Amino acid sequence: MSNIIELRDVWKRYDTGGEVVEALKDVHFHAEPGEFVSVMGPSGSGKSTMLNVLGLLDTPSEGTVLLDGQDVTDLSDREMTTQRKRFIGFIFQSFHLIPTLSALENVEVPTLFGDDPTARDRATELLERVGLGDRLDHRPDQLSGGQKQRVAIARALINEPQILLADEPTGNLDQETGRSVLDLFDEIRREDDVAVIAVTHDPQLSNYTDRTVELIDGRIQ
Amino acid sequence: MSPLDDLFRRVPALLMARRNLSRNRIRTSLAVLGIIIGVLAIASLGMFGTTLRAGATQQLGDIGNEISISPNLQEGVEELTDRDVDQIRRAVTDGSVVPVRSETLRVGRGDRQTVATVYGMENPGAIYEAEDGRVPDRLRKDALVGSGTATLLDVEPGNTISVDGRTYRVSAVLAQQQGLSLVNPNNAVVVPLDDVNGTGYSQVVVNAESGQAANESAVAIRESLNDREERVSVFELQTITSGINQFFGILNTFLIGIGSISLVVAGVSILNVMLMSTIERRQEIGVLRAVGVQRGDVVRMILAEAGLLGVTGGLIGAVLAVGAGVVLNAVVLNDPLSTFQAANFVYIFLAVVFGVGTSVLSGLYPAWKAANERPVEALRK
Numbered sequence: 001m002s003n004i005i006e007l008r009d010v011w012k013r014y015d016t017g018g019e020v021v022e023a024l025k026d027v028h029f030h031a032e033p034g035e036f037v038s039v040m041g042p043s044g045s046g047k048s049t050m051l052n053v054l055g056l057l058d059t060p061s062e063g064t065v066l067l068d069g070q071d072v073t074d075l076s077d078r079e080m081t082t083q084r085k086r087f088i089g090f091i092f093q094s095f096h097l098i099p100t101l102s103a104l105e106n107v108e109v110p111t112l113f114g115d116d117p118t119a120r121d122r123a124t125e126l127l128e129r130v131g132l133g134d135r136l137d138h139r140p141d142q143l144s145g146g147q148k149q150r151v152a153i154a155r156a157l158i159n160e161p162q163i164l165l166a167d168e169p170t171g172n173l174d175q176e177t178g179r180s181v182l183d184l185f186d187e188i189r190r191e192d193d194v195a196v197i198a199v200t201h202d203p204q205l206s207n208y209t210d211r212t213v214e215l216i217d218g219r220i221q
Numbered sequence: 222m223s224p225l226d227d228l229f230r231r232v233p234a235l236l237m238a239r240r241n242l243s244r245n246r247i248r249t250s251l252a253v254l255g256i257i258i259g260v261l262a263i264a265s266l267g268m269f270g271t272t273l274r275a276g277a278t279q280q281l282g283d284i285g286n287e288i289s290i291s292p293n294l295q296e297g298v299e300e301l302t303d304r305d306v307d308q309i310r311r312a313v314t315d316g317s318v319v320p321v322r323s324e325t326l327r328v329g330r331g332d333r334q335t336v337a338t339v340y341g342m343e344n345p346g347a348i349y350e351a352e353d354g355r356v357p358d359r360l361r362k363d364a365l366v367g368s369g370t371a372t373l374l375d376v377e378p379g380n381t382i383s384v385d386g387r388t389y390r391v392s393a394v395l396a397q398q399q400g401l402s403l404v405n406p407n408n409a410v411v412v413p414l415d416d417v418n419g420t421g422y423s424q425v426v427v428n429a430e431s432g433q434a435a436n437e438s439a440v441a442i443r444e445s446l447n448d449r450e451e452r453v454s455v456f457e458l459q460t461i462t463s464g465i466n467q468f469f470g471i472l473n474t475f476l477i478g479i480g481s482i483s484l485v486v487a488g489v490s491i492l493n494v495m496l497m498s499t500i501e502r503r504q505e506i507g508v509l510r511a512v513g514v515q516r517g518d519v520v521r522m523i524l525a526e527a528g529l530l531g532v533t534g535g536l537i538g539a540v541l542a543v544g545a546g547v548v549l550n551a552v553v554l555n556d557p558l559s560t561f562q563a564a565n566f567v568y569i570f571l572a573v574v575f576g577v578g579t580s581v582l583s584g585l586y587p588a589w590k591a592a593n594e595r596p597v598e599a600l601r602k
Contacts, residue, residue, distance in 0.1 A: 057596050058595075078515060081510065081513055084512070084513045086513075092508070096507075098508075100240035109509065109512060110512040110514070112233040155512065156512075159513065
């Protein structure tokens with residue numbers, strides 16, 4: 001099966017006041033549709049940088065990023081934003097919902113700027129699917145941590161992405177809630193053939209993943 | 222779906238802006254208050270100018286319609302002749318010509334005596350109105366008394382007065398002239414032309430139908446009488462009125478300038494508010510960018526916030542300005558309804574446009590800054 005996303009010989013260097021820090025060193029990585037990959041490693045190992053490069057939020061200093069077989073390394077900001085919207089859904093550790101919008105509106109956010117007449121129906125369906133059909137008009141501060149993360153997952157899925165990138169998705173949740181979120185990931189990748197790539201410290205993730213990639217000091221082990 | 226929801230669906234930037242502004246209501250209200258004050262200052266100072274001008278014009282009266290022709294003493298012309306008057310009559314197409322001869326004489330009634338200006342006129346009815354009695358079309362043997370002189374001598378129509386030894390029946394007491402006048406009757410007496418010594422005229426007054434007709438007459442008279450030599454000097458009161466108008470124009474600009482300063486201050490406060498709120502929302506904007514919202518949309522969203530502040534402040538300011546105008550006009554002109562005239566609405570409109578413009582302008586930098594931050598940086602905890 002072909003890769004939906006691939007990193008080839010990727011290096012990422014930061015210039016921090018005269019000293020060059022190498023956050024990623026010659027990273028090769030790929031994920032297939034429907035695959036659940038976890039990236040583990042101590043903090044400062046370059047996990048977040050790798051996730052940002054995979055999510056087209058950051059460009060590598062060297063190497064190539066292939067998205068659905070296409071080289072997307074040197075796209076403009078505008079094109080990258082368009083590709084992100086089309087292919088990638090993001091889930092963050094601290095949910096990052098917009099506090100002034102209802103659950104339903106939060107799910108709609110990625111579709112808000114652009115003519116998308118079916119967005120509201122899709123958002124409603126997604127919230128029902130993640131078990132929040134009765135919380136559509138609740139604001140984030142009226143939701144529990146697990147519910148917020150479910151809203152965030154629904155938001156990530158609104159544009160029917162092929163890749164789901166999660167940064168410590170269970171980091172702010174208790175174990176049981178975390179497990180239910182992971183169950184949801186498992187369901188999504190099976191039913192929608194979405195590649196899920198999660199950066200995590202959480203060891204219970206390995207019960208769900210197809211494989212685990214370990215990143216230490218910017219290198220994949 | 223309500224019309225507002227419909228608008229929000231069509232312009233999502235507005236929905237986001239509306240929600241963001243409701244986040245910190247006090248801060249939003251203070252920013253709006255700044256715009257309200259600015260708009261109110263510009264609009265009400267502009268209207269204040271209009272009111273002043275109206276008040277001054279009311280005081281001046283219809284003086285723009287009169288012109289006065291007098292002999293040019295510098296060229297050695299001592300008085301105007303009958304030939305001059307004929308030429309003036311021919312030059313004036315639309316208005317009445319009143320040749321005037323004047324002297325300062327002793328006027329009395331019984332044992333009350335005074336010295337007054339005595340005008341000799343054939344047709345004083347063209348420029349004067351009676352307060353009491355009747356002003357005849359042709360003044361043949363009676364006298365007209367100005368209001369000041371009448372009070373002084375205790376005269377009313379039907380009485381007899383003596384002017385330089387001659388006796389006249391008074392046919393009218395003239396209405397007091399409020400504004401400026403070329404031949405002020407208030408402290409004078411008007412008698413038939415031939416009763417004042419001399420053959421020529423000290424001045425000729427032309428009372429035209431309108432300011433424009435007066436101006437045209439003045440031009441025609443200059444062409445006709447001052448063709449070869451500067452025989453007469455022509456004095457138009459219109460030059461005074463236009464001077465006064467010009468003065469009030471400058472005054473108005475000055476007042477509005479002062480008002481604009483307060484709007485600039487309001488603009489700075491909006492800049493501050495928007496900058497603070499975009500810095501606070503850094504992560505959120507980073508998330509928006511991550512989930513596929515373009516830079517341009519972020520700019521639009523923040524400009525919509527600034528614009529909403531401006532529109533809200535502008536509208537409230539406009540309503541308050543109308544209120545202030547009504548009070549002002551009621552006090553100064555005794556006519557609150559004169560607030561509702563075109564000139565005032567121009568000021569209000571301009572003030573609102575300035576208010577919205579200032580707000581949007583102040584939103585530009587925060588919008589640009591927020592949109593250009595890299596999402597990676599914004600999302601970093």
